[in-house]
Amino acid sequence: MKKLLTLLAFLLVLVACSSKNWHSNSFRDVYSYARKLERKPTKDKFTQRLQLAYLEQKDKLLLEIESLHQAKRPFYWEKIHDKYKLLNEMAWKIQNCTSCLNEVAPVFYESEQLASLKNATDERVEDGLLALGLNTKLNAQKAYYSFVTAKKLSPERTDIDSLINESLEIGTVRIVLEGDYRYDKSYVQDIEKDLFRVLPRSQEAKPFFQFFSPEEASENHVKPDYVVSFGYDYLSVGFEHRNCSEESFSKDIKIGERKIDSVKVEPIYEKVSGKITKCGKSVKAEGKVWFKVIDFQQDRVILTDTFYDDDNWVNEWVTVSGDSRALPAGAANSGMELIAPSRWTQFDNITDALSSSVSWKIRQFIRRQNALALN
Template sequence: MKTISRLRYFIYLSILFVGCTTGKNALQKGDYDAAVSKAVDRLRSSPQNKDAMAVLPQAFDLAIKTHLRKIDEAKVSADALKWETILYNYQRINQLSDEVNSCPSCLNLVPNPPKYVKAAEDSKYQAAEARYLLGERALRENNRQSAKTAYNHFLKAESFYPSLKGIKDKIDDAYWAAVLKVVVQPAIINSNTYKLSNDYFQQQVNNYLANYRGNTFVRFYSEAEANKQKIRADQLLELRFDDFVVGQTYVKERVEKLKRDSVVIGESRRGKIYGTVTATYSIFEKQVSSSGLLNYAVIDLNTNKVLRNQKLAGTYVWVDNWASFKGDERALDKQQYALTRKREVLPPPPGNLFVEFTKPIYTQLIDQINSFYSRY
């Protein structure tokens, strides 16, 4: 019984496999394009396959009629984008015909498959013209959102017909009408001592914003760039260090009593003498802490409204360790002894410490900018 069941299962799979590869199942489901493609593929490898030979002429005829019907329906519709539907269907007919032409045995079953090359080219032009008109209409609404819509229409028009007159200028016009222009004010700090370190922080921010790709429709400018290019900015991004402390120093000492047994402390006639050695071990840890607060604000220059105002905190702690001992050094392990050979070192210069605590602030700032401007 098991053998019969398995045989039936494999027969079923074989029938199913043949039906799929010849396009018979696709034809029965009304997917005529797929039926043509599967039948052509089958006939390329097996030119005398009866199922595929039966499927191809019927599926091809139904596929062409279906696409031509959709073309006729689209031509009389009021859809502004109807030419894209028409173009798609002409392209599908041409693709199906190319598939048949690439299979010698298929041409015996479907001689002279039709091609609509000129009709497809004309449809491309008509589709591009329709997108161009929609783009112009959206651009006349004179706001950023409609300019973005116009930009996408013009890009689509160019993809259909790259040589369409004036299309590149229209794309450019729409893009700049859609772009949100943001001027970035240099980070303010009330300290000449840390001016160079602050300039380094500002340069890092400027470099990121100069290469910003988070949103196509947002561009950042320094104040100098905006003035030079006569940019009429939409927003101002303000940065200001409200508060910071550099180089707060803390030194901690921890004392441990060390003891080690079974250490050779001498010799006698009978051999080595073992005993216990001890030491007082002092561990020193110096921490130099630096921290600050950056105020980050976004202001709408058309309304003077504050759109975002946040304080971003950053901290950097430099740490140094060394040790000393009194007593027998044999009470110390290797790591403990190595630390006693180390001497106290000077912390980095204040300017370097300033840069270090601004690094986490920079990371937070970039995250905030990416999040805020993703909505535009």
């Protein structure tokens, strides 16, 4: 009994020490213990921990705000605003909990939050105006992202809308997609149709990149920034290749017995034969597309590439004939002879693949352009 009491006393001391040495690791501790205290208002442990968590997290955030003021790194007002917002969220969590309010006095920083939000928005607008004043597409794109961020910070600021539209107009990149019909018009047009279907919807193209055919650019007096040209080096379907190989088999098969001299028994054999014929045929279509990007303003090629693809149709089958007893174990008919696809079907398969390659290359080019604006 004495041992049990000693152990119990030790555990109580351990718990007390543990509670005394507890420290908050996150602002979420304030939310957590506010909920717990709301459910169990008489729980001293929850009260103590809420008091400690709020005090520690409030002091921590205020120190971080002071550090940000001292460092004054780009767009530091946004981080300051986020921290004041967090301070007020913790305060409101306590304010809306009657049991918590009896134990902890929340401190609000609403005027500081509003002031930091205004400063954060103004800083983004000023950064955008500075970039826009450099009067280049790349800097207009950078300005656009600054204005969009400012609008997200302060949606009620209607003056930012015109800045967003202006930077978007200046930063828009116009690309003419120009197919070369000298080798094959219809299949080049297929690639064009696919590009006009895919590229404007691609995530990479939004919001700055627009695409035009040469006719559209001429009719609308569009002065392109880049011209993307492409065409076939070749597109061909080979002849059908067919080959068969035969393998013959023969075997002596016991079909009975006969007696000799009424005593001796002699087996009777019959020779059987069979044949395995393995056949295959194939038709290969292949094509190669060239691709280049021209800087229209400087009239120079800045990117070139080629893309190859093939469609190799293969058909294989096996037939057996003759006496199956002469054939190896497992030999049987397999597969069947099929009609080769039309040349148009194979051309379509190749065109789809090559169109995807050209589209991928253009989107890669756009991604690199976007990366410059985001840096």
